[in-house]
Amino acid sequence: MSAYEAAFRLWRGNVDGGDLEDFKVEVNDGEVVLDIIHRLQATQAPDLAVRWNCKAGKCGSCSAEINGRPRLLCMTRMSTFTRDEVITVTPLRAFPVIRDLVTDVGFNYAKAREVPAFVPPAELGPGEYRMKQEDVDRSQEFRKCIECFLCQDTCHVVRDHEENKGAFAGPRFLMRVAELDMHPLDAADAEGLDRKTTAQDEHGLGYCNITKCCTEVCPEHIKITDNALIPLKERAADRKYDPLVWLGNTIRRRGR
Template sequence: MRVWRGDATGGELVDYTVPVEEGEVVLDALHRIQATQSGDLAVRWNCKAGKCGSCSTEINGKPRLACMTRLSTFEQGETITVTPLRTFPVIRDLVTDVSYNYRVAETIPAFAPQPRPADGAYRMQQVDVERGQEFRKCIECFLCQTVCHVIRDHEENKPAFSGPRFFLRYAELEMHPLDTNDRRQLAREQAGIGLCNITKCCTEVCPEGIHITDNAIIPMKERVVDRSFDPVTWLGRKIFRRDQLEEAQVPQGRAE
């Protein structure tokens, strides 16, 4: 194995020869390096079951979960190179600072449901339930974020571009039939969804198999375009807004 060792000031790839057993994954090999050769190797992990997203790394140049990447997927004798997520600052060895993602998450308006009906039961179509279930499969491994070339290759884009994980979040909220917030303008102006050129690289690396591009980003782009540029939608907003203003200006007692 070849593992990147270093910190924010710099580092290098270090070679290790690691004994492994059938059925093991890359994270097992990293743990064996910790136990037998380099006890100070830093690697983030938690569940070892592909559900926490903690062990995100780049393995032979591809963003993957170390706990879900079987050693048997590589050729006999092939060197396995493990490096930290390229898009985020290195803290130490394979551990990166992904706090950028949490700062972005804080800017998205939360779910705001409609008032509960008199009988206390919300109702949704089954198709809406199933669509939302796909989006909520996200484990926040941020592999889609690190592979997105808009921020991977252009650090200066981060303040204006939220990335695929959060376009997924926008879509999850906007497509919920009970939600009352309208985040389409934010998706365009704050999240920078227009900068995404739908190469589908985020979908390709998603360990949960979420169709991020087809089911979230493209529909959100369509909603944003409808709101901002569709003349019929624009006229409807103008008329609706004018009606609201006229109602607000009618003196009390003369609403009839």
């Protein structure tokens, strides 16, 4: 296919406000949206702000919204769109704008710090950890996360309700809690840390209503909802409402 001219509409502005600006720009075979953004910077908008790094879909830096859908600029091929389609690129809606397509995603790093780290088993030393392959595979899926925060952006609990941010960690970090809770060597319980309870009480698990929007936008195809959030919800519900669990906890408390 030969080169053609595409219509782009980019959000330009800063924390004080902004608006969409129209551009016509050349597109060549095999290009992705980030290529076009770079061409616009080189030829028409040298002051356009955009965050990017690896251009290989592994650093998570170039997150934005393309025609309203959270995507990575470097992984969205121009062949996805028709030649007469206007392509609108805007910053992540769930986070404050710094300038143009760059947002302040500090919220996510604050939430990451709130999740207690892996607790190594006291009885095992370095090099003595042993796990079944199925447990390794389960954790490995979640560790594919590239911290692009597209799942955080598309989650309507964060996206549409600013007041929820204080009490809700979002799917990326609830997935981290789920990974640790599933880990066969995590000794959090021995240290008095119940990850299922903290997921509910401190990280806002109950706010999630499993719409699977986070899974749909994940560039690593992690099944966030099915493999992390739903199982974590089930275990949290068992801990809180299962009568046998309640009886066991009551007996243990009385025995102290």
